[in-house]
Amino acid sequence: MQADYKKKLIEKLKIKYPPKDRWEMRDAMFEDLAGRPLWDRDKTLIQSALIENGYDDIAAKMSSCSAAKRCRSPYCDYCQRDLFDGQKERFKKFLLKPFKSDEAKARKNLFFVTVLHELIPFDQPDSDILRFPMEKIKSALASARAKLKAVRRSYKDQIKFVGAFELEAVNGLLVNLHPVKGQVLAEMNGTKIKLSDKFILVHSHFIVDLSKIKPSPNLEKEPVDLFREKLREIWTSTRQVDVSRLYENKPVSQSLSRLADYPLKFPIKYYYRFNGIAADNEIIVKGKKQNLARNHEPAVMAEMITGVYEIGLNALFIRMGLTKASK
Numbered sequence: 001m002q003a004d005y006k007k008k009l010i011e012k013l014k015i016k017y018p019p020k021d022r023w024e025m026r027d028a029m030f031e032d033l034a035g036r037p038l039w040d041r042d043k044t045l046i047q048s049a050l051i052e053n054g055y056d057d058i059a060a061k062m063s064s065c066s067a068a069k070r071c072r073s074p075y076c077d078y079c080q081r082d083l084f085d086g087q088k089e090r091f092k093k094f095l096l097k098p099f100k101s102d103e104a105k106a107r108k109n110l111f112f113v114t115v116l117h118e119l120i121p122f123d124q125p126d127s128d129i130l131r132f133p134m135e136k137i138k139s140a141l142a143s144a145r146a147k148l149k150a151v152r153r154s155y156k157d158q159i160k161f162v163g164a165f166e167l168e169a170v171n172g173l174l175v176n177l178h179p180v181k182g183q184v185l186a187e188m189n190g191t192k193i194k195l196s197d198k199f200i201l202v203h204s205h206f207i208v209d210l211s212k213i214k215p216s217p218n219l220e221k222e223p224v225d226l227f228r229e230k231l232r233e234i235w236t237s238t239r240q241v242d243v244s245r246l247y248e249n250k251p252v253s254q255s256l257s258r259l260a261d262y263p264l265k266f267p268i269k270y271y272y273r274f275n276g277i278a279a280d281n282e283i284i285v286k287g288k289k290q291n292l293a294r295n296h297e298p299a300v301m302a303e304m305i306t307g308v309y310e311i312g313l314n315a316l317f318i319r320m321g322l323t324k325a326s327k
């Protein structure tokens with residue numbers, strides 16, 4: 001009931017109000033009678049995780065987020081919506097518009113790319129202390145960016161990448177329960193994932209536009225097949241690279257609108273879904289149903305929120321090959 005109500009309300013607000021006013025409206029309307037926000041993220045959980053781990057300042061900033069003064073954390077519902085709106089606009093402008101309304105041409109040239117770059121353990125200065133591995137994450141992002149740039153250079157910069165890097169907390173125990181993801185990450189890691197391991201998976205999701213590539217008449221392969229092979233020469237482990245067509249049963253604009261949000265989820269739960277496998281959210285372990293969505297441990301939640309705050313969203317966006325004036 002409540003979910004339905006929320007959905008309808010959002011749709012109404014979308015139609016009637018520009019983004020800025022929408023926020024004002026939502027501030028006023030999205031609370032239940034007890035004053036609790038009717039929204040998905042558990043604010044109480046985030047607040048207590050931050051405070052428990054000594055981040056009172058960020059906790060205060062997030063809890064006082066308002067239309068007048070946004071906290072700018074992507075883990076904040078309000079600020080995340082802004083982020084989604086911005087990214088959807090960018091996708092429209094840089095990926096959809098250039099094809100005018102040639103749906104078939106867009107479908108032939110736009111592809112959704114996922115690359116798993118690196119698996120980085122949380123810093124553990126003490127056995128019971130967990131820290132966001134800032135330096136290692138920064139260097140993983142820099143190295144991934146450099147490699148993506150090199151790919152573009154090999155196409156004389158005639159291809160566009162629009163999307164974002166995603167930092168996903170990984171829990172060794174839960175990931176080992178998953179039939180595929182545990183193995184995929186173990187191969188990347190070079191060794192089996194231990195149950196006690198806690199990692200951050202640095203990966204990227206972006207759309208590539210291959211429309212400026214001239215198909216070579218001598219080759220039997222499509223440009224997208226060559227592109228996929230090129231990525232797989234760089235990121236060589238099993239399932240490290242995925243290049244897919246847009247949803248076939250949806251207009252391109254709808255696909256893009258969904259995919260724009262995709263790397264900007266900033267979850268506070270572990271979700272074990274991977275390439276469509278185990279998408280039902282539940283597996284059976286020793287005869288018992290195990291739900292595959294679990295809240296992050298408070299320390300993991302706090303470190304992810306504060307780590308992403310410090311690293312900044314600009315470090316996460318992928319906008320390559322867009323014209324300067326319009327970035």
Ligand SMILES: [Zn+2]
Nearest residue numbers: 065071076079
């Ligand atoms: Zn906020």
